[in-house]
């Protein structure tokens with residue numbers, strides 16, 4: 001019966017011209033939360049516009065990122081080829097895929113489901129840089145508000161329990177593989193990390209983020225079903241919440257008094273208009289929110305002029321914060337069992353999934369410099385292609401060399417993420433039509449300091465080979481086939497820099513393209529309440545609004561922002 005119950009809200013029946021109190025554009029991590037929380041006020045009529053449809057069935061199952069990435073639930077954007085980074089990701093000259101979910105739940109319906117909040121210092125620095133109201137103490141309740149942690153160990157721990165909530169709408173759990181060998185090897189990896197100074201902890205979302213533990217993810221248990229924001233926040237029906245799918249907003253309507261009054265959108269190949277009497281909220285994501293603002297005359301004047309658009313507010317829209325990640329591969333024990341290992345346990349539905357997450361620093365200890373995402377692959381694992389080819393999109397040479405090694409050895413994969421790169425990128429718009437894709441310049445490694453930091457992070461991880469288990473099995477760093485690095489001495493500084501440029505790719509945790517004021521160099525497009533400067537009744541609430549990247553994957557921080565802003569709107573109108 002549960003399977004038959006309506007999973008998603010019905011589609012609104014609208015033809016254009018209707019008036020609402022709020023219009024939210026985009027039903028992703030932020031938009032679904034905004035629409036859901038605003039429509040808790042029964043007298044507010046809320047319209048949620050979404051370019052895509054319902055999330056596909058595959059999105060319910062953890063670990064299927066590789067296949068979702070190439071489906072209709074993705075915008076299919078590509079990053080501009082910068083000739084510098086992600087060189088081993090390119091295929092036939094095309095830039096690397098830039099992930100962006102399309103449909104209810106947005107990117108939360110297609111992402112890796114890692115649940116991280118970041119470090120208090122991230123948010124305290126926003127506050128210090130002029131974003132009043134965003135200190136850790138002020139944002140923490142909003143992380144908790146959305147969380148529904150399903151984990152007895154944490155719940156029963158006096159010290160850890162207060163850092164979590166057990167009644168919010170979004171299921172969160174600590175991932176643990178059910179496969180006995182993988183379980184054992186994940187424990188070995190956690191202990192080895194401890195031995196190289198990255199302490200083994202239980203809860204990086206608890207009192208101290210530094211250290212490594214089992215990964216937290218946004219899915220339920222015991223049945224592992226993804227908790228996207230669509231699944232968690234969008235009620236199957238609510239009379240005052242109108243959800244319109246397959247409707248792409250093309251412009252925010254801004255009147256001569258610089259107030260947002262509605263949205264123009266394409267519905268069934270027809271241009272229609274909807275009106276908002278209170279506010280328009282733009283939650284179209286890191287690549288589409290800047291496009292919508294520019295299409296509405298908000299942006300740099302030179303860019304607007306080039307597009308033939310009338311300028312409404314001159315603001316630095318399009319600044320992009322992205323971060324690189326590069327995997328280090330360690331070959332572990334050659335197994336005597338070989339394929340027979342899979343006979344009792346192999347399940348075709350079990351897919352590669354981050355088992356461990358950690359945070360560490362080499363230089364700056366005020367907050368983490370690196371995130372570690374650890375995975376384990378059995379020998380001759382059927383998951384190598386789904387992970388390295390479909391998900392990380394590496395070229396055939398890279399994938400074949402990994403397959404070759406994995407044919408005889410188990411593999412430990414440690415993705416090293418540079419959390420706070422100095423390099424910045426840009427989102428550019430070449431046209432404002434529905435099919436005009438934004439041009440995404442990641443800017444990865446354009447500041448040399450990032451390359452040096454990444455190199456040092458990789459070298460730090462190599463120390464794992466000196467720990468007990470890895471020494472016992474004579475573990476070695478896998479020499480992935482990278483023709484451009486082959487002339488360099490293996491594991492020299494030059495080699496690691498070359499390696500980082502080849503394999504270091506943007507993680508998808510992109511933000512800042514309509515950044516809130518003052519902080520982190522992201523821009524000042526928005527004020528501390530995420531209102532667009534110079535335009536009334538218009539906010540941007542999504543990853544693009546981030547003033548700087550926190551030490552976290554962005555889903556939970558973006559949801560936190562939406563929780564906080566809806567609370568503030570309700571307070572402003574005396575609804576709580």
Ligand SMILES: Cc1cc2nc3c(=O)[nH]c(=O)nc-3n(C[C@H](O)[C@H](O)[C@H](O)COP(=O)(O)OP(=O)(O)OC[C@H]3O[C@@H](n4cnc5c(N)ncnc54)[C@H](O)[C@@H]3O)c2cc1C
Nearest residue numbers: 026028029030051099106107112113114249508543553555
């Ligand atoms: C491949 C990948 C893996 C990731 N893994 C993780 C992870 O494991 N953990 C984590 O915390 N973070 C992860 N992230 C990052 C995180 O998921 C995103 O930062 C976050 O979901 C962004 O939320 P958002 O609200 O800004 O945008 P989105 O969730 O992308 O929502 C934007 C929505 O707006 C819609 N839209 C866009 N334009 C229009 C328009 N013109 N009209 C109508 N609708 C429109 C889109 O279809 C979409 O539904 C990952 C990102 C990627 C790309």
